[in-house]
Amino acid sequence: MTATVTFTSGFARKYTNGVREFEVEAANLRGVIREMEKLFPGLGHTLEEETNVAINGELHETGYFQAVPPGAEVFFIPRIEGG
């Protein structure tokens, strides 16, 4: 199942040579992280430690267990903390 993975421009500059969008085959976030790790070794750890993720707009802590529906937009953003 294909999902579109997107990064912010700043994150892309730092970790993916400026490329912001990727198409990956994955059924859950574990698969997404693994695919990104294959493309950019070390990126998987960074995604796990430094980002939150929006799957079709729904915010989650970046983990393994969240399902990624077919055609989903997966957007990694800097982690947010509240007061």
Place this chain on the structure above:
Amino acid sequence: MNDSTIVTDSVKRFKWVGTRPIRPDGVPKVTGRAMYGADLKLPGMIYGKILRSPHAHALIKKIDTSKAAALPGVKAVVTAADLPEQKNEFIGPERVAVNFWHVTRNILAREKALYEGHAIAAVAATSASIAEEAASLIEVTYEVLPHVIDVDEAMKPGAPLLFEDMIPRGLAEPNPKPSNISKRLEFVMGDIEKGFASADVVIEKEFTTAAVHQGYIEPHACVAKMEADGQGEIWSSSQGHFQMRALTAKILGCKIGDLRVTPAEIGGGFGGKTVTYLEPVAALLSKKSGLPVRLQMTREDVFKGSGPTSGSSMWAKVGVTKDGKIVAADAIFKFQAGAFPGSPVMNACLCAYSPYDIANARAVGYDVVSNRPKSAAYRAPGSPIGHYAVESVIDMCAKAIGMDPLELRIKNVASIGVPTIAGPKHAHAGFMETLQALKAHPAYANPPTGPNQGRGVAIGYWFNGGGESSATMQVNADGTVLVATGSPDIGGSRASMAIMAAETLGVDYNRVRAIVADTGTVGYTHVTGGSRVTFATGMAVVDATKAVIKDACKRAAMIWDVDPEGVVWEDGFAKPAGANVGDFKPLSLAEIAGKAAATGGPITASAGVNAGAQAPGFAAHFVDVEVDPETGRVDILKYVAAQDVGRAIHPSYVEGQIQGGVVQGIGWALNEEYIYNAKGLLDNAGFLDYRCPVASDIPMIDTILVEVPNPVHPYGAKGVGEANICPPMAAIANAIESATKTRMTHLPMSPPRVLAAMDAGQK
């Protein structure tokens, strides 16, 4: 009395959710018997005192503790030399900027004192007065350095540097020089230049805001008891005892499992008690002395040594068409981080435009250190500051095109599918419903008409949080139920957890007791912050309750000697699923619990979640003010606050959250500020001179609870604690402008500043 309205289109009715039972923590609090951080006294306990820097910026040449250590009654003296060094690296998220090299230096200074009040050393003695005297005997040799307080001054080349080797992150220029700028952030969508070119009206303005403190009533306090085998216990008032355990273990260099932290009752936090100041020092003093140690801050310590939220310097620019469509927006946010990196500037960048559908937008943020206490989270950290600038300029746009400011927001509000500046598209409804509810408030049609009176409107957005939470449910022999969670209760969570458990289980609310459990008796739970507890911990409670129901059905099947699939749970009773199962009288939870031993032992269940898909918070306010032209004093005549609350589990608490956020926003808007003198010393470290609003300053705040449930949560809950503090500053500034034709661009809008701006004809 609260003039509260609940706007809901829900057809679902609940027995307990949405009701207003008496709060379970009420009696101990009003009778003075609740145990706060400073109330615990252990046998053999001694008293700690921290020596703090009298200078804004100074090299620490030498610390001589010999005289203090020799004073009779003194049991321990510690400095940073007693703590292990930490690596200088940013671990984890950029926003939190957890760099333990910084954290340990904030807890006890090493090479430099970086702000007045910076902790330098600590003592513990058999009485508080001996500890105080001993602290005064510690001799510190300082070399005073030039200091910098203001964020714009701190960014200039040649400013005194707090860290001579700190290279800014995120700058476009190659090989940047060391600076007080910790990092630069930029978020962009669309084409800014093209957007502004299509605007009929473009307005830009600069703004500044003062650092403000959360103003919690209870100063930080803890008791630590370390044993000779390295294990220890801490009793602490905080927003997250698991967080205190993890931070303390890392600072001390011990294992997380060696520490057990028990949450005390908490007298307010608002974000300021998500970080640790005292716990590692108390543990260190206890380890050295072999005795339990109590450490607590004075009010002056709180102001000087704990983190307020950032002050700022900002610029915002908005372009709008004549018919009220916002076509472009741009902003620069420069935030004081305090003495160490880590302001909430990213949140300002991400929240300021999120309520709107704006195709072309940019937000640039700078995180800047200066000789102030390290900033800490404060209710929707960062978002209210950014909203003040952007909502002020949007108000100017509405006035420039002659459009009602609420209509302008309605015309531009974001809906599901609209992208945010961070990239993800909005996935939840509730913004438009909230704006329409505010517009429908009877008072909106009647703006103030008296001399020097005016109305202001503003809106606010906050992400809200989810994340990790745990809950345990135990069924007692009489069928009463205990619900234990790891979320310190700062906003009524014990009541809301008990309500959700009672609703799910189908039992009377008064048969459910909710407690906040220590780190040794419930699973990991993230801090009470980010408006996450009712949502995330509530999901854990519902999951644990469902597990208990499943077990109770199994027990009933055993009692009836039928197949477990033949039992269903309805309204608090186990019942046969159908006539074919048999003719059995429904069993109550008490009857099933009475047979617990016979059916397999205690009935108990735990659940842990990492909750996601939380909906954001959205608030829309209007305020009517009157400005005294002789003094510049601003009186709040009327305040109406609408907020999308998902579903109000306990409406009284939700109303209280909204009113509390508004009151804090009024203080931020009109009076509160850290005032520094020419030496970089804080001149108003107490509530007499740091002016928080009191009851006589404000009218009753009308609340409108707009219920647009989050479908992901079993009862539709959304976080409600933070979005409410985002609009007040801009709403009040906009109202002052309506009343006086004077645009206030600095917070606080205190009487002297309002008067000066009016006299200057500031537009």
